[in-house]
Amino acid sequence: MADPNQKGRSDNQKVEQPSRRKFLVQAGYAVGGVIVGGAIGSLIRRPTKKNEAAPGASPSPSGGAAEVKSYNRAPMFFTQEQLNIVSAATERIFPSDDAGPGALALGVPFFIDHQLAGEWGFNSREYMSPPFYSGEKVQGYQGRLKRREMFEIGLRELENYSQTKFKKGFAELAPEQQDEVLKAFESDEVKLTTISASGFFKMLRSSTLEGAYSDPLYGGNADMNGWKMKSYPGNQMSYTDVIDKDFAVIAPSSLQDHLSAH
């Protein structure tokens, strides 16, 4: 029975860490003997015994990817009740199946929670100034509510609609019933006064996909399993050797792997 720590290490070993010399030659950094600029040029140090990327080697501040335990599986924003509803809803949008894990196992609910706690939840880089008028569809969102408020209202409305229709909370419904509720929001069959039901559903769907496939640093795509499902290699330094070849699977690598390898 494989030691779970051992598994991480062997995954890292499968990832071809491009040797620095090979990369420098490929990238043409030694153009006429001059080391060309670029982030890599200024940040690559001579590999020494101490800082050579040895997956699973003795702990260092940035750690080997396999050694770090994640402590972010707790809410920054949602109440327990909200987290339950989001978990149920996102699992219906992106369910576990033969292809691989669904929203729950990938950590999507925590991803969404963490995102709402930050700048995305507060629409901080968007134009949220008045006056507010309802516009044409082509003019985009013209509401005054921030995403975190929209989620609060949307989740409450999901719960209300479930109680009204099925006399049970959303998380307690059978999967087919949950789908019915979600479809009612998607089609605007549910008439809400404060937010657009279909707008909320759209946001739920797109943030589910973000949670499934963003770099695992954000709390989703647990263990890069979203990427593994799609045979997506994550963050790789170079594809120069494979760009003109047929498709082949490359084991995925995360931004944390990138950081700790240099």
Added chain:
Amino acid sequence: MAKTLPKTDVVIVGVGWAGGIIASELTKSGLNVVGLERGKERKTEDYFMVHDELRYALRYELMQDLSKDTVTFRSTEKIRALPMRSYGSFLLGEGLGGAGVHWNGQTYRFLPYDFEIRSKTIERYGKGKIPDGMTIQDWGITYDEMEPYYDKFEKLTGISGEPNPLGGKRSAGYPTPPMKKSPALSLFADAASKLKLHPYMMPSANLSEPYTNPDGISRAACQYCAYCERFGCEYGAKADPVVTVLPVALKTGKFEIRTHSHVRRILHKGGKATGVMYTDVTTGEELIQPADIVVVTSYVFNNVKLLLMSGLGKPYDAASGTGVIGRNYAYQVLKGNAAGFFDEKQFNTFAGAGSLGVTLDDYNGDNFDHTDLKFIHGGSISLSQTGMRPIANNPVPAGTATWGAEFKANSVKYANRVLSVGGQGSCMPFRHHFLDLDPTYKDAYGDPLVRLTFDFEEQDRQLALYLSGKCAEIMKEMGASHIDQLKELGPYEITTYQSTHNTGGVVMGATPDTSAVNTYLQMWDAENVFVVGASAFPHNSGYNPTDTVGALAYRASEGILKYRQKGGKLV
């Protein structure tokens, strides 16, 4: 009371491609130049952890903060314009290098037809071919006159490519060879050749090999890392003002960059600019930078805004069709495409580069007979492999569920089995499409937002459908199991990303009644003000704009140096 700084020879507003090229050319010729950039400093080392789709592509890390400044939009003058509150149709760059940092790098010359579009259309099809309200006009300069400037920009950036069989004449080949051909590209090229079309490798600002340019700047080769558009290039392989022209200007010792400096007014007296007034956005302090020459290179929307707020040039009035500032706005018609789903094959579409592609111009410009068609011009058709990043790309065949078990199974199945052949359609200007100042909404500094009035016309609808049909023909020849293509263009909406190819507003031309600047980008109304960028395009062609922007920046530099010598109107 605004503090007045010591005078400089030239002040440049906005340090992106156009501003950067002009700074480099002028300082190399001995002029003292101050570059004022609203955003922050940027350098290649910033992009070490750039392969982060969420942060850069979906949260728009490198783009302008819309809470401070955005545009308002309406489809016609009959309705109230409302703010673009979050990003969609186009992404506004900011910071040193501007959008030149996070572009894809596709670098095309416009066609000879483009520069004389009005004369040549009438010559071939008669005046009646141009519908009522379409305001296409000749640029005042020909392709042959533009050629040396295109050559200069391409040598600056080291464009990797091969000649376009259907393009204008070239005085020299591309400075570096074409990029590597992926299996998808070969499939497209073979299919297009079988159909007797003229495919060629997309001209790329992502270097195919290490390159040293005429200024002595050396850059490394592209690694096909698939994080190009919306991302900075951590290798310096993608041509970027910060890597190419800014170091050259700085090395002369005559270029001073001030970031966090938001120019709000061009100061002028008696038909000549005296300098600019700007705000230090960190402290709020107002400063005046006097200069002999003012160069405005702050992107299409802001170029128009600055001129209107400063009272320079005659504002465009759509009702009477008079005036020029804000006139002839255009965009890009990018929806004519065909997606092919391949049940029997997988492709390495996780890999790619911003300008890795094969393209053809058989349906661009006036390269085909429009006699029986209800539109003019056309678009380039390409298969590009820029890298299908996992959040944004979950294609499923039309009719498939968009969420749930069926969606998941299909999106995973087709993750590496979808190729797209796209038409990049030209966009013609119309009398009722324009830029002006919004009467209601303001930016963080108290100035009005720019108001955009624009919609797709029958010209665009016909063009998009025609191109998507041609795309589907090629996709069929490529052997896709299932093809989805555009059925109907629909209205222009600001919510879905299409391209950041906004053009017009301060157009160039031969005469002052229909243009704001002459063919040296010098304002007719103020001889020491030069306004450079895609704002100068009287229409947009079936290509990305940057090669033409770069060429016009070299042309403007020549004009500024001429003006510095002799003074007066250059045309």
